[in-house]
Amino acid sequence: MAGPIEKTSDLRIASVEALTPPSRLIEEIPITAQSVATVVESRGVIQDILTGRDRRLLGVVGPCSIHDPELGLEYARHFAELRKEVEQEIYLVMRVYFEKPRTKLGWRGLILDPHLNGSYDIQTGLRLARKLLVDITSLGIPTGSEMLDPIVPQYIDDLLSWGAIGARTTESQTHREMASGLSMPIGFKNGTDGNIETAVNAMASSCKPHRFIGIDIHGNTCVLATRGNELSHLILRGGNQGPNYYREQVERSGQLLRQAGLLDRVMVDCSHANSGKDHTRQRLVLEDILRQRLSGVHEITGFMLESNIHEGRQAIPENLDQLKHGVSITDACISLDETRQLLLSARDLLASGSTGF
Ligand SMILES: O=C[C@H](O)[C@H](O)COP(=O)(O)O
């Protein structure tokens, strides 16, 4: 006689919890008319910058990660003023990053763990993220974020003007397919090993249509057919061997992109392996790429800075009351004061057309 049928699936699933479908969260926290105007206008400007119709530099600037929406909004209010001060030369998008890929383990970002304590209250994380994006875009500030989980865009991508695929996922088929269907321009970082071809291949893939399994806005699993994202572009972030923002690497990237028939525009991430994760070195990277741009390296189209209210970083304390105000809990950032000073100098330099910083 046959014994009881042994269970062979879900052996390592500890629990399953249903999530509110995207359509319901969107109903609960709707996009505002001002947000729609911000998103539509800024996506158009970013497209113009990437295709060379707008001569300004694109700057994606802001915290390494948002760990407290109130601090995110406080940063955004300062950022709104700064945007206006530099807008003749630099088009600023706020970095509003909610998902953190980790080299090994660590805090996974506001969406995954909004209470910073390993409780993974994802439902609340999605709600907080969406609300913050509505608040920031309602101030007229365009936002950009890393797209890590392939389900998350259904909850927030109507509010994003720019997106990134990170160094750890640029080679992933899932992320290339996702990028092919996203509504905003997507930057692909080179791999953590510094390989630029990985990102060029990702662009070649994501600019084409794909079909894959995903969810629709009502949370139903379905087959999504995408049109391809013609605004995929390259982000140089350095790699294990060191930085890759130097002229030679930027020009080589341009060549690779042209050979592949892709947008030969390059954004340089002044942080991560380009700064050796030393936030004080972001200034040097920015200065170098501005000099390149002014001396005719046309590929340089944008830059990324990791900036927070105050400089540096802090470990998450056991007692969260001891968190320092406005200091990153992931990578170290430059302060808002230094950000302002750097961006005003960059603006003046670009306006003067001189190569001396
Ligand atoms: O920008 C963020 C970090 O560089 C990325 O999440 C990896 O962080 P980790 O190496 O500290 O895990």
Ligand SMILES: C=C(OP(=O)(O)O)C(=O)O
């Ligand atoms: C994780 C990030 O960067 P990278 O993928 O380049 O490590 C980031 O920009 O937050």
